[in-house]
Amino acid sequence: MAKGKTSVFFCQECGYESAKWMGQCPGCHAWNTFVEEKVEKSSPARKRAANEVTVSTLSQIETREEMRITTDIEELDRVLGGGIVKGSLVLVGGDPGIGKSTLLLQVCKNLSRQRKRVLYISGEESLQQIKIRAERIGEFSESLSLLCETNLDTIHEIIKKEKPEIVVIDSIQTMYNETVSSAPGSVSQVRESTGTLMQIAKGMDIAIFIVGHVTKEGVVAGPRVLEHMVDTVLYFEGDRHASYRILRGVKNRFGSTNEIGVFEMRQDGLHEVENPSEYMLNGRPKDASGSVVACSMEGTRPILIEVQALVCHSNLGIPRRTAAGTDYNRVNLLMAVLEKRVGLQMSACDAYVNIAGGIRMNEPAIDLGIVLALVSSYKEIAIDDKTICFGEVGLSGEVRAVSMAEQRVAEAKKLGFTRCILPKVSLQNMQPVEGIRLEGVESVKDALRLVSK
Known part of the structure; x- marks a missing residue:
């Protein structure tokens, strides 16, 4: 059968394939995401005979410990699960200008100083632009090689010739495969390019x-299958107008998916924030109502955050509610609990809740902090600066247990807090901690009585 071209429609969000255009994608239910692309039809490949395929049992398969390469950036190594695994494919996503290329260039600098063969391939910048940015970051060794290319066939030949240990592709949306007729950045090109790079990584142990x-929704542009193909997915988050950056692992086949790394953007590149809790609490007001310190866990790391709330009577028919850094619907739920279970009439009040520092936290353990901040602002009661709290609040007004309470208390003690309000259930399994007073509560009413003393 002769080769020919036919039109196929792809969903730009999830990669769903259809023979005709549809308004709503049956896969991800997104609207107006189908685009038309030309694909080549070739003769079907010969099926492999059954005797050519072998199956194995678990006992016949030999495993080896993953060889990890440390990047000398502890925050990145923690998110990766201890370092870079040879033969892995890592996707780094983030908003434009957030610092993705800067972080990877710093990784290349550290690896080149370890005499690792590193190849940095850019499809967006010239060699001169990369050098200007590299001179701002620091000194590089000669084991780092640069290449400006977008043709994957050429890139494959260069990799086979140079045999690097680490390769950086910046970015996948600029790469193209000549066997695919669509433009670079399209669904077909991104999928085929990622598949080619995955074969290179696994086949050559690179x-x-x-x-x-x-995209504007904050997910990696292209088909959703892109995140399923790679081994690790890292998101670089933060406001590019602020100095902080957060590297969050959302998928990792070689480590935990809950770890985060905190960085600070400076003139000479990204710097690690060794104590994020101290960094997030910097500049906290003294004796101010509506300000409470809570503790959230990100992976194995406890992070202390300041929860701010402002409650005032509304002049509008429908009160205004705003949440920055946490779930808006969760704030409404907690305000309903306060009105129903405690008797605070907040239905006619505007409420603004903010997680200071710009970090986003959605762990249920900060529920108690949000509740106390709302009540503190509503009643104009300043909570002691040396008090910290954590706990999940249920619809009945109960304070439920959270995990890793010991680590949270230890972090609070390290930063000089002398009082901790936590769920009574968690307190039963803990030993007394010298230097900090632990007070267990069963309900929101109990917590409010403690802070009102």
Whole structure:
């Protein structure tokens, strides 16, 4: 059968394939996401005979411990699960200008100083632009090689010739495969390019980092299957007008998916924030109502955050509610609990809740902090600066247990807090901690009585 071209429609969000255009995608239920692309039809490949395929039992398979390469950036190594795994494919996504290329260039600098063969491939910048940015970051060794290319066939030949240990692709949306007729950045090109890079990584035992642009919804542009194909997905978050950056692992086949790394953007690149809790609490007001310190867990790391709330009577028919850094619907739920279970009439009040520092936290353990901040602002009661709280609040007004309470208390003690309000259930399994007073509560009413003393 002769080769021919036919039109196929792809969903730009999830990669769903259809023979005709549809308004709503049956896969991800997104609207107006189908685009038309030309694909080549070729003769079907010969099926492999059954005797050519072998199956194995678990006892016949030999495993080896993953060889990890440390990047000398502890925050990144923690998110990766201890370092870079050889033969892995890592996707790094984030908003434009957030610092993805800067972070990976710093990784290349550290690896080149370890005499690792590193190849940085850019499809967006010239060699001169990369050098200007590299001179701002620091001194590089000669084991780092640079290449400006977007043709994957050429890139494959260069990798086979140079045999690097680590490869950085910046970015996947600029790469193209000549066998695919669609334009670079399309669903077909991104999917085929990622598949080619995955074969290179697994076949040649090379760790490959892929930079991916994100959509306005904050997800990596291209088909959703892109995140399923790679081994690790990292998101670089933060306001590019602020100095902080957060590297969050949302998928990791070689480590935990809950770890985060905190960085600070400076003139000479990204710097690690060794104590995020102290960094987030910097500049906290003294004796101010509506300000409470809570503790959230990100992976194995406890982070202390300041929860701010402002409650005032509304002049509008429908009160205004705003939440920055946490779930808006969760704030409404907690205000309903306060009105129903405690008797505070907040239905006619505007409420603004903010997680200071710009970090986003959705762990239920900060529920108690949000509740106390709302009540503190509503009643104009300043909570003691040396008091910290954590606990999940249920619809009945009960304060439920949270995990890793010991680590949270230890972090609070390290930063000089002398009082901790926590769920009574968690307190039963803990030993007294010298230097900090632990007070267990069963309900929101109990917590309010403690802070009102």
